[in-house]
Amino acid sequence: MAHTVFIDGEAGTTGLQIRERLASRADLEILSIDPARRKDADARAELLNAADAVVLCLPDAASREAVSLVTSNSVRIVDASTAFRVDAGWTYGFAEMDKGQRAAIASATRVSNPGCYPTGFIGLVRPLVAAGLIPPDVPLTVNAVSGYSGGGRGLIEEFEGHAPPAGTNDAFRVYGLNLAHKHLPEMKVHAGLNYPPVFAPAVGRFAQGMIVEVPLQLWALPGRPSPADLHVALQAHFAGEPFVEVASGLECAELQKTRAGAGGYVAALDPEALNGTNRMRLYVFGNADGTQARLVAQLDNLGKGASGAAVQNLNLMLGLEEGAGL
Structure with missing residues (x-):
């Protein structure tokens, strides 16, 4: 039945x-x-x-x-x-x-x-707090961009409408500038933190999909963990999970290779790549001397989010x- x-x-x-x-x-x-x-x-x-x-x-x-x-x-x-x-x-x-x-x-x-943003943030941070690599009282920042569908019907109509005043020509829009986004309480509580992160959300001119990023100054953390330490902890936490996977060290290294100019860009780290799925992929990128890292989550804000x-x-x-x- x-x-x-x-x-x-x-x-x-x-x-x-x-x-x-x-x-x-x-x-x-x-x-x-x-x-x-x-x-x-x-x-x-x-x-x-x-x-x-x-x-x-x-x-x-x-x-x-x-x-x-x-x-x-x-x-x-x-x-x-x-x-x-x-x-x-x-x-x-x-x-x-x-x-x-x-x-x-x-x-x-x-x-x-x-929430969609907290899913990425908690997925990246909670395992590292639990492993003792990130202290609960460390000040964190989370930068993220989502498809405009995350803003509900009003934002969808605005971005899919015509030029102003009926719609918008914006390619990218930051919001949450009052630092009081409604996702902050769950980010703090479920990531195991003593304080909420500084949250910098944005929407782009694409319907769905998202990238959530947490930058870390590893030299300032107790024990000075390396990017490899973070990667091992995330892999251990999500081992065997059907919907959350951690990109391999080789894949992260390949993505870090310069694509154009001194700054480089990553063509494959697409916020829309997992659209229509319930999957989330996590990445760890580190600089050459291992003193800084960028943790990145990729997911569909209307799927796993x-x-x-x-x-x-x-x-x-x-x-x-x-x-x-x-």
Whole structure:
């Protein structure tokens, strides 16, 4: 018998992608609400309590409201908003974060889906904090660029519209200049840090995909770890993981070779390279004397950074094959 799933907010960017990943599966039955009753609390409550599992693809306040409507003790919830990502009563839905996280998700009834930027940042930093290579109180910076789909419908319409005022001609746009981005709390908590990083996000003129980077002054860290030390720790942490892989030392070295001019460029480190997948690739680059490093994560902000992770969590919670639909 198929498990029933209700996607509350299925008309949004993440909801549409989740539905697409689930639509052809015989082990799941998707429950849908009448579009005319989408804002009807009684109609939503009925489906929220009738399903075996619910995926919330809503703004924070609406997610909190939806959770309050669930009275059934058997309903399992995956929430894609920011509302519960550092809530002690919810399990953080990054299965590869720790060796016990997958089992915690499988046994949970409330799972918060990670943010796209935090997925890259936590994937790069938490294993190194756990290994003692990065102290919890070290000041970190994270630089990142995402496709404009990460900004939701409004930004999608702006970038896909015509020239101003209906749209934009921007090729690249920085934001979060108030240093209070909503992803900072989960970055700090789930990376195991005492202080939040300085976060410098941006969007580029491409629909989806992202690069997340953490630069490190290795000479300033206790023990002065080498780039190779960081690489070994990441490889050990993610060994055998189906969706998170660490690029080999040889691949990182090849990417560092100068392509043009003294500064060089990396043609293959494309933010769109993993689009449509639930995969994330991690890289470690170091300078010649081993005193500096650049940690880089490559993923699809709508895949491992959103809908892919939600489906992965849903599979684990329902006792299904983890990679089904992915």
